[in-house]
Amino acid sequence: MSDIAELKNFVVAHTSSQGLPPEHYDPILDRVAHDDPGGGPGSWVAEWTRAADLLAAQGKPLEASVHYNMARFPFVDGAPRQAALERCTAAFDAWRTAAFPSIGRLDVELPGGRVRCWTVGLDTAQKRPLLVMTGGIVSIKEQWAAVLPQLDAFGFAGVVTEMPGVGENTLPYDADAPAMFPALLDAVAARADVSRTYLLALSFSGHLALKAALRDDRIKGVVGAGLPVRDFFTDTGWQPRVPRITTDTLAHLTGSTPEKVYDLIRDWALTPAELAALRVPVAHVTSLRDEIIPPGDARLLREHVRGIRLLAHDDVHGSPSHFAQTRLWTLLSVLRIAGGYRAERTALTREFAKLRYGADRARVA
Structure with missing residues (x-):
């Protein structure tokens, strides 16, 4: 409750x-x-x-x-x-069957559980670069999967799924959770060019994505928003201030209790050395009044991830008042990392600029 x-x-x-x-x-x-x-x-x-x-x-x-x-x-x-x-x-x-039959369903059975996905553009004859999209600890794949037709139009093979323990994903959310991404790449390798994989990973799944990128060189870029890095996992002064919904959800996903969950996940923190070791482009959206992710985590990304691109909003976690800007900027960031798409990037940049200048509290760094 x-x-x-x-x-x-x-x-x-x-x-x-x-x-x-x-x-x-x-x-x-x-x-x-x-x-x-x-x-x-x-x-x-x-x-x-x-x-x-x-x-x-x-x-x-x-x-x-x-x-x-x-x-x-x-x-x-x-x-x-x-x-x-x-x-x-x-x-x-029912919606995708009637409106976008090109959206498919994929179940990936792994030793620890099943990962269920919505997909588009998987083709053995013409392998496309792969974009995998995931939400955080409280958002399911259906929340994001309506973007798949747009990914199809851009020429990506798209996979939208959930974090371990969320929605229909029955994998455990534990220290091995980042291995989900390489497992997904293995599962679609015959139908996508997984050597050109990009992860659009929001909130807590962004933490898993960065860890996966350290281990799997098929991942060529990570775009995230509001992701925990180190301080969220280790700052015992911040953790009591985290909203109870977040703490309860973490406890539920990890099979722990609200009183013990932060002790359980403390070792999941990324170190400055790991951040510095990232060799792929990273883009990140930060909410300056985030009540879940401590400000030190965005600072760590800025200080240690080489060449990182940042967008900051004067907003709370998820930047609900700036969602349109975030959506454009994250998609634009994927296209920048992937290369090419000159006309599409120009159009998205103009659209983003219109929104940005109308919301003067947002800034790009």
Whole structure:
């Protein structure tokens, strides 16, 4: 059971990323009175599910999927949220089958569990460079997979999936979690040019991506946002200030408890030497008022990762007020790292500049 005030606060970044305006989601949040894992009228899962069911009945599967995703947020803690997750996946499946049949489904069975993905552009005859996209500890693949048609248009093979323990990913979230990325590359090597792989890895999955890039030279670049580096894992003065939703989610994913989880993950920190050893381009979006990731982590990236490109927003974690800028900049960063795409990069740069100059609190470094 999560604190309702925190739930309502932290879901905003995720509603923003999926195009839901406040005038739409505020009435839903107003109806939420509690977060009983058993559901029931007025519960978080029941009210979001009710809105999703209505959209599904109206023949709007993608919009329904977005609302079912919010119903299972931040993680599955019982039968009602599990049902919401299953309906979210089914609604997305219905949307892609009708609107974008080029989006495929891929299950990668590994010794530790199954990684389920949405894909595009995998082809044995014409292997494309690979872009793998992942979210953080509270976002599932359906939240991001609608970007796949755009990746297809840019000529990438695309794989959108989840962190270990999140959504339908049954791998454990442990010290070996970064190995998921090389395993995914192995799984699609016959249908993509995995020697040119780029990782667009948001929040906590960005931490895994940097670790994977240290070990797998098929990864040619990492673009991330709000990722933990070292201080999040080691700063015992910061950790008690981390929102309870984040701590509870980490405990859930690692099979620990809120009281013990930070001791468990302390050794996962990246060292300055590891950051300096990165030999691939890195781009990162920082939120200057991030209440989850301590400011020292962005500083470490800036000081130790050679040639890093940074975008900073005066915003909280996920920069919900700057999502459009972040979306353009991260895609532009992938294209810069991949090389080529001159016309596309020019167009995206102009579009980003328009948004940036209209939001003078954002800066590019």
